[in-house]
Amino acid sequence: MSNTQQSDDQQWREQLTPDEFRICRQKGTEPPFTGIYCDEKAAGIYHCKCCHQPLFDASTKYDSGSGWPSFYAASDEHAIEEHLDTSHGMRRTEITCAHCRSHLGHLFDDGPEPTGLRYCVNSASLRLEPY
Numbered sequence: 205m206s207n208t209q210q211s212d213d214q215q216w217r218e219q220l221t222p223d224e225f226r227i228c229r230q231k232g233t234e235p236p237f238t239g240i241y242c243d244e245k246a247a248g249i250y251h252c253k254c255c256h257q258p259l260f261d262a263s264t265k266y267d268s269g270s271g272w273p274s275f276y277a278a279s280d281e282h283a284i285e286e287h288l289d290t291s292h293g294m295r296r297t298e299i300t301c302a303h304c305r306s307h308l309g310h311l312f313d314d315g316p317e318p319t320g321l322r323y324c325v326n327s328a329s330l331r332l333e334p335y
Contacts, residue, residue, distance in 0.1 A: 232307070239326060244273070259308070298311075310324050
């Protein structure tokens, strides 16, 4: 690990809880049905926990039954980056914040209309700002 990476990790550890650091910076996941936003119904904008970049509008959130907050669209086409994830013997699409590269969760093509997408996101990666 480079000195820059160690320095960055230390800054993130100071800003995030240990669980948030594990999920956001080390590509972890929270157990299903445990995240604070799993059943949240409030209107607002979901922001990146790490850098506060707007990611999802609550109007695109739906109950996927998966145990994680799910959205059918990002708030902006440039807000989220997609990466191939072959961990755990699967082939999935990881989603990260385009601004700070924080791990958010995964993208699946089994969502509702109008997009058919399911952005399956860890609550620990998000911060809701009601409007």
